[in-house]
Amino acid sequence: MELIKSKTFKNLAKAYAGECMAQARYKFIEYGARMNGYKNIASLVDEVVYQEFNHSRMFYSFIQTASDKEIANIDISSGYPFKEKWDLLENLRIAAEDEKNEAEKIYPEYARVAEEEGFKDIAGLFRNIIQVENCHKMLFTQLYTQMKNGTLYKKDKPVKWKCGDCGYEATSKTAFKTCPLCQAKQGSIMLKIEDEN
Numbered sequence: 001m002e003l004i005k006s007k008t009f010k011n012l013a014k015a016y017a018g019e020c021m022a023q024a025r026y027k028f029i030e031y032g033a034r035m036n037g038y039k040n041i042a043s044l045v046d047e048v049v050y051q052e053f054n055h056s057r058m059f060y061s062f063i064q065t066a067s068d069k070e071i072a073n074i075d076i077s078s079g080y081p082f083k084e085k086w087d088l089l090e091n092l093r094i095a096a097e098d099e100k101n102e103a104e105k106i107y108p109e110y111a112r113v114a115e116e117e118g119f120k121d122i123a124g125l126f127r128n129i130i131q132v133e134n135c136h137k138m139l140f141t142q143l144y145t146q147m148k149n150g151t152l153y154k155k156d157k158p159v160k161w162k163c164g165d166c167g168y169e170a171t172s173k174t175a176f177k178t179c180p181l182c183q184a185k186q187g188s189i190m191l192k193i194e195d196e197n
Contacts, residue, residue, distance in 0.1 A: 004066040006117045011110040012059050013074040015126070018106070019056035021080050022098070023049050029095060032088040037187040040164050041088075041143060044191065048136050055129055062122055089147055096140035103133035142193050153186055162190045 003009050026049045033041040063071065081098055084091045111126035146152045153161075153175035161175040162168070166182035175189045 001117050002066075003062075003119065004071075006119070008110070008114040008117050008119050008122055009063070009066055010074070010076055011113060012063050012122065013076045014078040015107070015110060016056050016059040016063060017076065017078070018080060018102070019052050019059060023052045023056065025081075025084055025091075025098075026052060026095065028084055028086075029088065029091045032086065032091065036088055037185055038088070039185075039187045040189060040191050041147075041187070043164070044139060044143070044193075048139065051132060051136070055132070058125060058129075062125070089144065092140050092144035092147065096137050096144060099133045099137035099140060103130050103137060107133065139193060143191075146191070152191060153189060155192065159192055164188045164190050 026045055030042045030045040030049060033039075033045060063074070081094070083094045083098075107126045107130045111123045111130070114120075114123035114126060143152075155173055158171050158173050160169055160171045163179040163182060163184055165184040165188045166179060168179050168181035170176055170180075175186055177186050178184070179188065
């Protein structure tokens with residue numbers, strides 16, 4: 001089967017569009033975090049934005065292999081979320097939900113179709129991206145939970161807190177509100193994100 005005539009081709013286009021939109025939605029979250037003084041949340045989300053860009057780049061690269069000629073248009077019909085508002089906490093929850101949907105429903109189905117149509121390398125791409133989307137879900141879930149529960153800068157046991165601006169470190173249950181070295185605000189302190197395992 002030719003890629004350009006396959007369902008996998010349309011799924012690549014939908015995945016490309018979805019990853020491009022995720023980049024924009026997560027840029028809104030990054031902007032909201034920065035505007036609210038959470039520099040390190042903004043930095044973590046900005047890393048996700050770059051990873052989503054790379055996912056879209058990989059999907060786009062496969063789309064381009066489908067034809068030696070210019071692909072003028074790919075007609076696709078698909079639903080994309082427009083749930084975010086200008087509320088940082090709620091947007092973190094929504095981002096985790098969206099990543100879960102990609103990892104558990106959308107990309108497994110796209111991988112199955114690609115495998116059935118004989119595009120093993122594309123099926124592998126979808127499966128590899130599922131792993132990353134699960135990591136994104138975990139990050140957004142932890143940021144949401146810690147922010148909601150007031151544990152971004154407060155832990156049950158002493159941990160090492162590090163200023164992201166100057167590198168100053170201190171060990172305690174609660175992070176310093178202002179860095180004693182450079183006077184950066186608490187939002188500059190590097191956050192503790194744990195593995196789910």
